[in-house]
Amino acid sequence: MGFIEGRLIRRSERCGSTRFIKRHKGDTLLVQIYVDDIIFGSTKKELCIEFEKLIKDKFQMSSMGELTFFLKLQVQQRKDGIFINQDKYVAEILSKFNYTDVKSASTPVDLEKPLVKDGDAQDVDVHLYRSMIGSLMYLTTSRPDIMFAVCACARFQVTPKTSHLLVVKRIFRYLKGKPTLGLWYSRNSPFELVAYTDSDYARATQDRKSTTRGCQFLGNRLISWQCKKQTVVATSTTEAEYVAAASCCGQVLWIQNQLLDYGYNFMNTMIHIDNNNTICIIENPVQHSKIKYIEIRHHFIRDCNAKRLIQMIKIDTEHNVTELLTKGFDAGRFQYLVSSIGMLNPYMPNSLWFCTVV
Known part of the structure; x- marks a missing residue:
C-alpha cells in the first residue's frame, strides 16, 4: 500500500510497513494497519472522510465509525482528552x-x-x-x-x-x-518529552538480579513504560542504575525518531534519575574502575549525552514515579504513584486528581 489512486502516503520505516503518513497543507493523515483492521486519524476531519471513501472504493471494507474499541482496548474520545x-x-x-x-x-x-x-x-x-x-x-x-x-x-x-x-x-x-x-491523555497537557528511570538492586531472590524500570511521558501523558529483569547480576547499585538508564535512553531515542514523523524534534530530552553516581559516570567520558565491569553495549548513553540527545536530571526518590514498576507499597504510597502517572477512574469525577510529575 505505497500509494492509492496516485495519492502518495509515505511509509514510516521506523514502524516497518504498517504505518503510513500523508501531509497536505499543514495537516497530517495517519494510517495504521493491523492484519485486516485499519485505524486512521487526521488533524483535519475532511482528510479522514476522503480517505474512508477512497479505501471503500478500492477494497471491500466497512467503516466501524469513530474508534471506541480495538483489540480489547476501550477508547473514549472527549473534548478535553482521550481515556484508554x-x-x-x-x-x-x-x-x-x-x-x-x-x-x-x-x-x-x-x-x-x-x-x-x-x-x-x-x-x-x-x-x-x-x-x-x-x-x-x-x-x-x-x-x-x-x-x-x-x-x-x-x-x-x-x-x-x-x-x-x-x-x-x-x-x-x-x-x-x-x-x-485507565490512562488519561489530556488535550491541554504540555507537549514535551520527559523520561524517568530507576532500578532496584538484587531484589530478585532466586538469582539476585536487578530490575530495570522506566517511564516516558509527553507532558503528563504516559506513553511508554518498561519493567524488566536485567540479564546479568549487577555488582553495585550504581551499575544497576546505569544499565537501567541506558535502557531508558534507548527507548527515548526510539520515541524521538517516531515523533520526527509527526514533525516534532525533541532532542536533549530530560531523563530523571535519583542516583548521582550514575549521572557522574554518564557525564564523565574517562574510563575508570567503577565502570570496567559494565558491558560495553550500555555505554552508548554517554555518547548520547555528549551529543545532547538526552540530559540526565537528578530528582528525589520520592518523586521518581518509576518506583511503581519495581516493588510493592502500602496503600497510601501506591495510590500516590498511580495518580502521578496519570491513571484515573472515569466514572468518579473526584478521581481527576492526578498530578504532574516533577
Whole structure:
C-alpha cells in the first residue's frame, strides 16, 4: 500500500510497513494497519472522510465509525482528552477465573508476603497458572499499576507453587476493586518529552538480579513504560542504575525518531534519575574502575549525552514515579504513584486528581 489512486502516503520505516503518513497543507493523515483492521486519524476531519471513501472504493471494507474499541482496548474520545482502559476485559477475566465475588484488595502486592521460590510448597495446576498470567500480561497494555506484580509472578511459570498462586489471586482481587482504572491523555497537557528511570538492586531472590524500570511521558501523558529483569547480576547499585538508564535512553531515542514523523524534534530530552553516581559516570567520558565491569553495549548513553540527545536530571526518590514498576507499597504510597502517572477512574469525577510529575 505505497500509494492509492496516485495519492502518495509515505511509509514510516521506523514502524516497518504498517504505518503510513500523508501531509497536505499543514495537516497530517495517519494510517495504521493491523492484519485486516485499519485505524486512521487526521488533524483535519475532511482528510479522514476522503480517505474512508477512497479505501471503500478500492477494497471491500466497512467503516466501524469513530474508534471506541480495538483489540480489547476501550477508547473514549472527549473534548478535553482521550481515556484508554480495559474494564470490559477486566470483567471478562474476573468471570473466566471465578473472581467476580471475591473480596477486593487495595494494592496488587501484599508487603507481608514476599514472592520467593518456595520449593517446599505444594505445586499448582501449571496450565491454570499460565493462563492467569497470560490474561494479566495482556491487561498491562493499559494498566501499568499491576505490571510489577504480574512480571514478578511470571517468573515462576515453570513450577508455580501455592504461594505464587496466592499472589496472582491478590492481583485479581485488586482488579475486582479497581476495574475501571485507565490512562488519561489530556488535550491541554504540555507537549514535551520527559523520561524517568530507576532500578532496584538484587531484589530478585532466586538469582539476585536487578530490575530495570522506566517511564516516558509527553507532558503528563504516559506513553511508554518498561519493567524488566536485567540479564546479568549487577555488582553495585550504581551499575544497576546505569544499565537501567541506558535502557531508558534507548527507548527515548526510539520515541524521538517516531515523533520526527509527526514533525516534532525533541532532542536533549530530560531523563530523571535519583542516583548521582550514575549521572557522574554518564557525564564523565574517562574510563575508570567503577565502570570496567559494565558491558560495553550500555555505554552508548554517554555518547548520547555528549551529543545532547538526552540530559540526565537528578530528582528525589520520592518523586521518581518509576518506583511503581519495581516493588510493592502500602496503600497510601501506591495510590500516590498511580495518580502521578496519570491513571484515573472515569466514572468518579473526584478521581481527576492526578498530578504532574516533577
